[in-house]
Amino acid sequence: MQNKIFKAYYSFCFAKIEQMQQEFFTPDDESQKQEIINYQDQDQDVFQIIDDAQQQITLQGSDDIFQILLAKQLLGKPSTDQELQQLNDVQKTILECVQKKPTTKRVEEKQKYVFKKAFKHIEQGFRKKHGQKKIRKDKQKNVEEFYQFHFQQVSAIQKIPLQNFFHPQKLIKQLRPTFKSFNQTYIKLIMSSSSFRREVNHYLQNKFVVECEKERIKKLQKFVSCCYQAYYQAEQDFIYYYAKDDQDEDFGREYIRKKLEEYILLNPKCKIPWSNQEIYDARDFALGHIEEE
Secondary structure: OOOHHHHHHHHHHHHHHHHHHHHHOOOOOOOHHHHOOOHHHHHHHHHHHHHHHHHHOOOOOHHHHHHHHHHHHHHOOOOOHHHHOOOOHHHHHHHHHHHHOOOOOOHHHHHHHHHHHHHHHHHHHHHHHOOOOOOOOOHHHHHHHHHHHHHHHHHHHHOOOHHHHOOOOOOEOOEOOOOOOOOHHHHHHHOOOHHHHHHHHHHHHHOHHHHHHHHHHHHHHHHHHHHHHHHHHHHHHHHHHOHHHOOOHHHHHHHHHHHHHHHHHHOOOOOOOOOHHHHHHHHHHHHHHHHHO
């Protein structure tokens, strides 16, 4: 029963968004510039979809409302005063912290976020295109064919081992990859393959943003769960350290609120899902990187 309304709400939203995306894309774009999709231009349509969904779904309980308002905040639409009145103090604190946290990501974060997703998408697309199932006895051979298809020629031209192109976090043929992360050098190397670069470009223009929004559903639920756990821990700490000193109720609320803020804003283990603005910035950064190659 938990989160069923939230999931139903998002299912409605993304069904509409995907329908809008299908209608938006045309296979006969005249130039690469025309293919680059600026999702910000569709924001008003997305927001209308969200408002329609809220009207169609009967919300039961402030937790469902809270998660929807968080999702809207990450889409770039702040909550109204009327909506905020439906939240309790803990939920308001979490939402305020999400609004306060800086939205600028480091270059290393952007490149890892984008190119890791792109690599996974392209590899899965290769298997699907060539009729390869996810699990087969010759799965290792399928993986080898992917690297040979995209990187064998570049490997020969640059006179470097094919192993240099292996995914940084996977063992291929029981060989450790040359690179340990999606750093600048590795990205430049894999983007030297024209076929792989075309695939990345197509993915970023047509799939990336919507896939990130879908993935954010589970991440948002996990984030909320971790925040509630931090709240309960702060509550227990207050009871253990201060309740016996007959501290007043206002002191307790403020103590718990500050502990929750510290967890969300300062704890590196607390991962606020990426907002649409951060996703756009990362995508544009990657597209700029492609143009430089």
